[in-house]
Amino acid sequence: MERPAWAPRSIDISVPSVSRIYDFYLGGSHNFEVDREAARKALEFMPGLPKIMQANRAFMRRAVRFAAGEGITQFLDIGSGIPTFGNVHEVAQAVRPGARVVYVDHDPVAVAHSQAVLEDNADADVVNADLLKPREILSSPQVERLIDVNRPVALLLVAILHFVEDADDPYGAVAELRDALAPGSLIVLTHASYEGIPLPAERAGGAVDVYKDIRNPLIMRSRDEIARFFEGYDMVEPGLVPMPRWRPETAPEDEDPYAFSGFAGVGRTA
């Protein structure tokens, strides 16, 4: 029998979760043995994976500070996962006290964890929703409470779009979000790619296969394909670049070679 739409899927913690694997790479313990087992398998192919995650976090931190510096006080972080440390609300609220942050994830465990973390933060909340259903996100009580869509919003899509297959139309979802946001809004985006990985593609492919095995396939896209997500945005300098090269605060040459895997960019709507 078909599961009705309003009945949530069950929680099966015997299945690895990308959020908890991510946490493991970042040295966290918000994970279970199944997650660590999958993570260790991927590490066999790409020992530098944690450096990519770290570069993502560092980029996000710079981008959030940039946005806050541009006067933006509302942040919508889709695919937030399990906030171990250095999360958007920590960075944003440090720069701009009272900045409002809504996290979105479709992993119920990640959502439950975020709720616990954000319990005492009146200006931040989390929504259990899917990137592919922008309407559900935008009409959620949390977004309606914290975010005024008539003022610019920083939309964060950090390390999430590479988990959406073309068949599910990620471009359409991104465009729908873009259209819903006020002019002057920013999109903050990172995406995995074979470009920039300091390994032969076959080896990196081994790590990609691990994600396929845990039913969360990792879609590696080319720079051009990633650039298409910015349709309708003006690229903020320096454009779509490897993460360490986006407005670096220290010399990019000092970064780990793995940090240059994939692309990051920020766009602004007219």
Added chain:
Amino acid sequence: MAEPDGPEDRLRRFATIWSRAVFPVTSTSSTRPEFEGQLLPLARRLSEALRARAFDQEEAKAVGAALVGAHCTDPEALSRTLDCVDAYLVLYCGHDGDPEHLRARSARLQHAMAAGFAQALRERTLAEQEAIAQAALKAQGVVAQALHASEARFRAVFEGAAIGIGIADLDGNVLQVNGALTRMFGLTDQKLRSRNAKEWTHPDDAPQTWRLYEELVRGQREHYHVEKAFYRPDGTVLWTNLTVSLLRDADGAPRYQLALMEDTTERRLLNLRLRYEATHDALTGLPNRSFFFERLEKALSAGPGQRFGLCYLDLDGFKTVNDSLGHAAGDRLLVEVADRLQACATAPGEMVARLGGDEFVALTTGPDTAHEVDELAGRIMNALLAPISIDGRELTVRGSIGIVEGPAGERSPAEVLRSADITMYRAKSAGGNRFELADPEADARVITRHGLTTALPAALERGEFFIEYQPLVRLGDGTVRGAEALVRWLHPQHGVLGPDRFIPLAEHTGLIVPLGRWVLEQSVRQAREWRERHGGADAAGPLRINVNLSPCQLNHPGLVQDTVDILERAGVAPDALCLEVTESALIGADDDLLKPLRRLAEMGVDIALDDFGTGYSNLANLRRLPVSVLKLDRSFTQSMQQFPADPVDLKIVEGIVSLAHSLDLAVTVEGVETGAQAEQLRILGCDTAQGWYYARPGPPDRLHELALVDASG
């Protein structure tokens, strides 16, 4: 700004070295300079603990724990930290202390730092494990709650549904039923659940019903849909629209069957009632025409070896009953006849139906109908024997039956019924109160007759008729006096047809009037042509034309005017025309009927009495008829073909001729086939003759030739 190489500067240099060593193995999202900023206070605490008078283990432990707080959770971070402290702490922060003592203190600090780091990491790990476990539990709680709500909704749907729902395992054990289902069956939930689905058989189950069931429980079919009847405990029948679906578990293995039932009992009854009304005659309650056709069609499409027998009954004289006693009485008579007929056909495969009016049919089917249909017809005739009492009158009812019997698969229902109808009419025209068996030849005749009748009007339009002429010869000198016009039909399928084949049909449909007019026109025109060729100077007088007039034409009010018009248009004198009227057409004719003939005769048109001697010849009547010629029927001349001729016949002909002449009538004889005949008739005093001896009917030119021969001879 710190004094170069002063204590503060040296402390900072230590922190820089430390951050550079550890930063690559941290997970922090901070930059290295920021990270160094985090390490600087820790370095200061270490520096002070190194030189403190008393060793404070807690201070070093706190520094180790602080590392974990700065997200240096990788054990490698501790290892590098200790390396760094071991190599540089005394060097940069020892100042002027006793190196031996400082080294020992540094070693103890490192031990304490390691312990502090380990403890903090352990606590953080446990806390995070606890947090994620709590989150998982909470998420599961949310899901469980949602599932509970979902199940509650499902239960509400299940219980509240107007449709009957039941779930059984694959062995047929009923596990769950809803309220609608218990109400449909009139059974309690418990009673329903104690039953096995396989017990729910009913004699009306379609043949495939249980095959579909078996396929479903074996997992070979996902669902099926049937109309199915069930017994209720009170013995009544529940009719349902039943849909059964197979439910599989998460691995796709068949587990349960789900039945959805809609109670269609009422609808079915209504349908049956509507069907009954659509297929039965309201007056008699017998099956009606459409129902009968359905059954006949079925009987005719039955398999090899199957036969059918059909009795088509029409009451004799029913119209009289209706006309004299009224329709109500007629209806009661029909009801009584219907009841009696129904009692005649009670065997399986037999049926009686009313086609309409007083027409009924009885059908018998099976392998032995040749015998059965005769018996059936006999029973029907017997059933009609006893008089029917209507309004105190004893009415005798008789009927005519046409029987068709034969093998299935050869004829269509319409063909069979037509044959039965034709046969019934044969029985009726043979006097009624009898049955006749269908005869293919008789059918064919009627069918051809029917075909010709319907083709007649178009045939006239298309010019399919033509005229042949048979010469009339003067017996006295053998000269050609004229000719009789004989119409022919060149039928596209049947070839040339003589007037006997179609004139009665044309009479019947009234087409004879235009056809007769056409014949008259053609013939008169022909007569003029002959006259133009021969002129009027011939000693024998002009060639005359004889045209037959049918009884119907005789009654037609336009006869005189039409004839006058035609003669005038052709410029032919009336005395060139002779109209032949049969004797039977004039029997009992009153003055009104004779008036047109009299008018024509006065104008100079000859009137011949055709086929004289075949009807009831009232010789006295001859006087008042406007007739100038008697045409003696061929039956009188037939006997003269032999030699010597029958003396009685001779006497009769002689008498007629004598009588005719005394009434100033000329005598023409038909059917002259031999010279001896001709001679005999001449001696008897006949005036003119026609027959094969002279010429068969032929095209107009033949007559022209004959006339020429005659003239030259």
